[in-house]
């Protein structure tokens with residue numbers, strides 16, 4: 001049981017779940033999500049990506065991938081206590097698309113970055129901060145990052161106005177001891193910054209890792225309803241809301257969202273703990289090969305997949321948050 005009432009849950013179902021269904025969520029579903037998460041007491045809802053369609057040539061996806069302020073105002077007529085966030089990728093966001101915060105429905109802009117691009121992420125952070133937004137840098141694929149790279153990045157982060165720095169387990173390969181170690185390291189070297197955690201469930205550890213971080217004082221906790229997110233998905237919001245024992249949280253509205261929207265969605269698209277994602281997590285690999293396997297007729301050929309991934313062939317590196 002974790003009784004720290006400073007925790008903030010950030011539900012990223014629409015953003016990370018969009019990586020599963022190409023952001024094909026109806027307006028009604030997103031409105032229900034906002035109402036349900038608000039009723040549940042969830043502090044932030046990530047309503048999509050604020051990347052630019054112009055910079056992602058040929059990308060064909062639902063509107064939650066390229067959030068537009070006019071559209072957002074039509075979807076969310078009245079804001080509640082639940083703040084709205086959007087994620088941007090370096091090189092995919094057009095800074096001219098970002099309005100000053102007082103003209104926007106968004107409260108928080110999160111910048112996804114690999115360690116080598118932290119300086120570019122912080123440039124964006126400075127701009128968004130000057131527009132009045134809360135900001136975060138989400139350092140992806142941390143399980144591949146060297147200690148010295150992290151230490152150098154922290155020097156820059158400390159000089160920046162960023163509010164929250166995220167530990168991101170993009171490959172779902174971390175366990176409680178990694179979280180224990182990283183939370184302590186981030187707290188020691190980033191004393192002025194709030195911390196966040198974004199976990200993937202490849203090894204069925206997303207919830208346990210998240211509550212480990214919570215018990216260490218990590219404030220921002222990412223989760224998604226029914227765990228919907230890329231590949232193995234994320235820490236389930238319903239578990240976190242139930243576990244944190246904050247009187248502000250109420251699980252019933254989240255159960256309602258699951259019943260109404262996530263069960264039918266799970267009939268159409270796949271996410272969650274599945275052996276190929278487990279294999280990718282155990283091997284500390286990006287899940288793209290496992291995702292391709294699940295989309296093929298060989299989807300359950302686990303041994304062949306394992307043999308392929310453990311052969312000396314190199315895997316290409318992805319430089320964006322998908």
Ligand SMILES: C[C@H](O)CC(=O)C(=O)O
Nearest residue numbers: 112138140168170198321
């Ligand atoms: C920045 C986000 O937290 C990106 C993400 O979902 C990832 O797993 O990486």
